[in-house]
Amino acid sequence: MDYNRIREKLSILADAAKYDVSCASSGSNRKNNSGGLGNSTGMGICHSYTEDGRCVSLLKILLTNHCIFDCAYCVTRKSNDIPRAAFKIQEVVDLTINFYRRNYIEGLFLSSGIFKSADHTMERLIAVARKLRVEENFNGYIHLKSIPGASDELMYEAGLYADRLSVNIEIPTISGLKLLAPDKRHEDFTQPMNKVKNEIIRYKDELKVNRHTPKYAPAGQSTQMIVGATGESDRDIMYSATHYYRNYGMKRVYYSGYIPVASDDRLPALGSQVPLVRENRLYQADWLLRFYGFSVKELLDEQKPFLDTDIDPKLSWALRNMHLFPVNVNTADKQLLARVPGIGIKGVHTILKARKHRALTWDHLSRFQLALNRAKYFITCASPDVYHRDREAGNLKELILHQSRSKYRHLHANQLSLFN
Incomplete structure (x- = not known):
């Protein structure tokens, strides 16, 4: 194995993955009762955070940062002049196992740029998870980023190996997506979400009859929105989040403040990245909606479309x-x-x-x-x-x-x- 090359890939692909904040690992209960490696129950998962509040727990990498799309907000967009790299399937498996044995990590968060096609990329992500589960008997936490446009068959198979699945909706509104990612369709995001939601419901129903039913995405699914890349207000964002909680059974919706990664005429002249306090207020509002009985219209309206920054x-x-x-x-x-x-x-x-x-x-x-x-x-x-x-x-x-x-x-x- 060329360790220098692996180290170079890891540097590139771990750095490219830092913009995805939806890597919390709560909710899984995969037990290790077969003499395998790892355990995602109880205190099995540890979390760490960067100084700006972003979660960097687990081994968090991209399979590749090559991408066929040219989304204006994305650092891995095909027109962006950056170093490119790609892991082989076995390289990711070996990294996960070796890092786990050294107590560096408790699981894997694996995403990828889209190369060739959505299904081709999703097949390779699933192959990593399958090797870890079947060949390495790995029972630690696995979070797979579902690829927009992936087929229902692949989404079903992914849920058999992953603890959590997630499709990043990326831009809160359809109009914003058309502006910044015209090659992508809104239904490419919602189709995998809907498949996962239905399979989770089916799994829970079958579990009532047969307790040996194979687990399906026991930690559920999540999504992420980029805040501030387009002109959506906090009110628009919270209504969008409520839609995904209600209609797709999301465990979490994550909010990622836009960080300028490349100049583009389609992006507003923000000058600098979105203040972290705006992210924080959106998470606080999200918490009030989910656990405190508030509605969006109580917190925000047409006269007050943005959350206060000085008070919660x-x-x-x-x-x-x-x-x-x-x-x-x-x-x-x-x-x-x-x-x-x-x-x-x-x-x-x-x-x-x-x-x-x-x-x-x-x-x-x-x-x-x-x-x-x-x-x-x-x-x-x-x-x-x-x-x-x-x-x-x-x-x-x-x-x-x-x-x-x-x-x-x-x-x-x-x-x-x-x-x-």
Whole structure:
């Protein structure tokens, strides 16, 4: 084996894969009970993150960065003058096994540029996963990026070997896709998604009858949208995400701020990459939609199509709806408690459980896992109300921001003192 050449390929193809952020590995339960290698249950998967917040867990590489498409936003586009490389199937298998044995990784995240055709590329990705599972008896986590336009037969086979499958929708709207990737069709993305969704449903139904039914994509499927390459608002993006959650059973929708990778007349003159805070706010809004009972129209509308950058979406909503507050933690229902800034789902459950036995006071609440320095302005309890001196939304916002900045400065000063 030419180790220098392998190292060169790894450098090129690992770097090209860093733009894909949809590599979280939660949700799989593939057990190792046959004396094989690896295990993706429990604590079997570790995660690490770059300093800008992007997940780089697992062995995360492209099979190749050769591509027949010329998408304006993509670093591997065929017209971009970059070093090209391609792994052989066995090379990826050997890298995965050797890295695992050295405790460098707990699994594989494998994507690829599209060469020759979608089916040809998908066949090679599946071949890697099949070799790992069948020949190497590898039971660690495998995430395969499904190739847009791949056939239903290949998508079915991919789910038999992979823990998670994902097709990146790339651009949130059909019009944006036509502008930046005219060679691709929207249905090329949705067809594999629909196949995976239906096969997961079928697998779960068959599992009720036969517990030996072969696993099919036990960690589900995910997708990713590029934010800021076209003119979509946060409202457009969240409506699009809601569509994929509802109609394709997505486990996660990931948001990747556009990073300038090559000049192109089709791209807006952004000047610099999308601020990381916009990604962060979209993830926070996504969380509110999935777990807190919010709807898109509550967070964003035609008059307010973008999320605030200085405060989180939940606080922003609360400040626009001060007529609903303060709420009494001893009587408010679960849904309203979950909408209080500073109270998460775990805190809601703690409050609901504790108030069955006693009327909760500020002393009780201070012992719970709540961000009480924020929540105290939106709640009352059995103790005298001492926090609601100024309920004007603008003043309250400035007060909370001031407290947050003061807390940050205090923590920063403590960290400096430790080093000194």
